[in-house]
Amino acid sequence: xxxxxxxxxxxxxxxxARPFEAIRDRVRARRPEFPVxxxxxxxxxxxxEEAVERxxxxxxxxxxxFPLFMAPGGHIRNDLPRIVEDLRKLHPGVPIAIQTAxxxxxxxxxxxxxxxxQGVD
Amino acid sequence: xxxxxxxxxxxxxxxxARPFEAIRDRVRARRPEFPVxxxxxxxxxxxxEEAVERxxxxxxxxxxxFPLFMAPGGHIRNDLPRIVEDLRKLHPGVPIAIQTAxxxxxxxxxxxxxxxxQGVD
Numbered sequence: 001x002x003x004x005x006x007x008x009x010x011x012x013x014x015x016x017a018r019p020f021e022a023i024r025d026r027v028r029a030r031r032p033e034f035p036v037x038x039x040x041x042x043x044x045x046x047x048x049e050e051a052v053e054r055x056x057x058x059x060x061x062x063x064x065x066f067p068l069f070m071a072p073g074g075h076i077r078n079d080l081p082r083i084v085e086d087l088r089k090l091h092p093g094v095p096i097a098i099q100t101a102x103x104x105x106x107x108x109x110x111x112x113x114x115x116x117x118q119g120v121d
Numbered sequence: 122x123x124x125x126x127x128x129x130x131x132x133x134x135x136x137x138a139r140p141f142e143a144i145r146d147r148v149r150a151r152r153p154e155f156p157v158x159x160x161x162x163x164x165x166x167x168x169x170e171e172a173v174e175r176x177x178x179x180x181x182x183x184x185x186x187f188p189l190f191m192a193p194g195g196h197i198r199n200d201l202p203r204i205v206e207d208l209r210k211l212h213p214g215v216p217i218a219i220q221t222a223x224x225x226x227x228x229x230x231x232x233x234x235x236x237x238x239q240g241v242d
Contacts, residue, residue: 002241011194019192019224026234034241066237070189070223071140073132099240102191102233103140111232112223113147116187119220120123120155 003035003055003063003094007048009075010040017044020068035060041075048080052087052096062095072101124156124176124184124215128169130196131161138165141189156181162196169201173208173217183216193222 004027008020020038027036035058039051046054048065055063065084067076084096102108125148129141141159148157156179160172167175169186176184186205188197205217223229 004237004241006237008191011192013194016192016194019222019230022224022230023233023237026230027237030234031238034238064241066240068191068233070129070191071132071137073134073137101140102236103143105236108229108232108236109140109143109147111229112144112189113151115223115226115229116125116127116144116148117152117155119187120125120185 001033001035001058001060003037003058003060005037005039005048005051005055005063005065006068007039007041007051007065007080008044008068010043012043014044023068039065041079048083049087049090052091052094056091056094060094062097064097064099066099067101069101069103071103076101122154122156122179122181124158124179124181126158126160126169126172126176126184126186127189128160128162128172128186128201129165129189131164133164135165144189160186162200169204170208170211173212173215177212177215181215183218185218185220187220188222190222190224192224197222 006020006024024036024038035055037051037054039048069076088096145157145159156176158172158175160169190197
């Protein structure tokens with residue numbers, strides 16, 4: 001059983017989380033067998049530590065973190081690896097992988113370009 | 122002729138702009154007849170004012186701004202409309218529309234969910 005963490009920046013307004021909740025709900029609806037948790041760097045709960053704890057408590061064999069950031073800045077290049085390093089020590093039996101950011105995925109860049117062109121055609 | 126602005130947050134590291142440059146290049150390659158400019162709220166040039174000025178100088182009939190933000194926070198709900206209000210006064214002959222954020226587009230949420238599931242299957 002593979003656990004999924006959808007990791008986003010967070011903001012003061014809790015409504016900011018809605019797009020990420022919508023992605024989580026779509027993932028869950030399509031493949032209910034994969035436990036999926038949201039996690040936020042700041043402002044909105046849960047933090048990454050708590051999301052990983054919840055998945056580990058469900059007995060997942062591995063966890064993949066998907067950074068739902070348009071581009072990989074300092075939060076992804078510095079903060080995230082540091083947090084994950086600590087989490088690996090806390091959960092040595094659960095391999096934790098980090099995926100690339102949304103803006104580094106060619107098919108997502110193509111989907112965004114398609115959306116842009118549909119908006120002006 | 123419809124002008125496109127791809128509007129992103131910006132970051133101290135200029136390499137942060139790469140995903141947005143990649144989207145711009147895809148848009149341009151697919152439909153070279155649409156003038157397309159990047160614009161950043163902070164840190165990276167050009168700002169929105171300069172991008173709109175460039176498009177207006179090319180004689181576009183209208184401009185659509187696409188906020189390449191995962192979720193609409195204060196920058197999109199407050200800063201962007203304020204900047205665009207001023208730009209509309211500066212360029213009264215060029216209608217300027219603002220599109221929704223990436224995370225409010227159902228087909229992009231679906232594309233992200235698909236990418237997530239491909240990463241754990």
